[in-house]
Amino acid sequence: MSTTPAQITEAELSVLTAELDALRNAPVLRNCLMPGCLRQYDSLASLSGKTPSRPEWSSAGWKMLGSGTVFPAGGNICPDHADLIGAHLPRRHSPTPDGWWQARCTCDTWVSPLHRWHGVLRALWEEHLLETAGLLPPPA
Template identity: 50%
Template sequence: MTQPTLATLTEDQLADLIAEAAAYRNQPSLRTCLFPGCIKQYDAISHMDGRTPPRPEWSGAGWHILKTSSVFTDGGHLCPLHVPLVTTHMPRLVKTPSGRYTVDCACGWMPPAQRWHRLAATLWQEHLLTANGDLPPAPPTTDPKHRVPLAEHTDATLEELYDRLWDAESDGTEARDVARTSLRAYSQAVPALLGAKTSLEALRQRITLDSRDWTNDKTDAWLWAILVGANCENTDPDHTHNEDCAGDQALWDLGRQHNIPTDQVIRTGHLRWWIANAVNVAQQIEGA
């Protein structure tokens, strides 16, 4: 077939050429759901450009992307049907002290460490199928019926057992370090929190027993709202704000009274919450 020149090009040939160029430029870039056995796909290019995909079933609405920080080094894609399941079982790749890889699943599941990181990803996909009811639960690795008989052990299987023991000992050491650090932080934070509670309660008592009106002055009103609380703080679920309590609008009334900007009123409410919460936590520690 002779290629037409600019002088011999017809309108139909030009239209065909434009259509071919548009088809080449807009060809789909399909992404498949990473859930094992799922064949759903979406057109990534159309979705990013905001265009209608060539086929309705290639729509990217509701799809999610799994970041490269997961067990999949190149990331992955999730169809709307499997987003809730994977969110519940979000994986995190963990490298053990022996140089092997395992998966820290959001549900608490963690398989034996593997030499190859992609094998850990495969085990996580198998875990997904089990959680979805597509596969029966795997027997525990400590089940005597599934242990390798002593006579059948090889250098490789013994090396794997020693690696597991090494990882377990490292986990125990790490757990003790975390417990020791937590105890040290607790022993330092609790006396400071109880002392702060005593000081805040003394300030609150001093203000509430004062005879003056703490709402007349702008600075006094701010101190009152933070240290005492302008709004009702009754946490009883059956409580209904009425004329006998401060209600939930008193802080806004103080803001309007002194022409305090909205953002400062909101910040004052946050400061009051932090103080009330700190006192409440300290009271729980004292009562424990």
């Protein structure tokens, strides 16, 4: 059995309108690249100039990382980690003629070994970043 528009009460219409508004204004959350960081911002609110539905989802102070790094699609960095990651940007080098990949950190203290799959480079750089931040002990 279906309900006609004439049968919808004001209270039901109010609930439907609120649900529709929630769907239209759903956040599009982006995460920080720092391993273990749980901070997020609402990119849709940021792009549209609106205030995010939660204050902790503000884009104030966030930085964007472009392509050409170990993150092929780029990424986002929260204000808490902007300086650390800014000092340790990972740059992915083009593959060697035989198809091997390598990355180098802008700190010039870390270079990855050559790998056949470029996806390994992100995990290796994250390990370097965590060691630099003192969140992982140095290798024995």
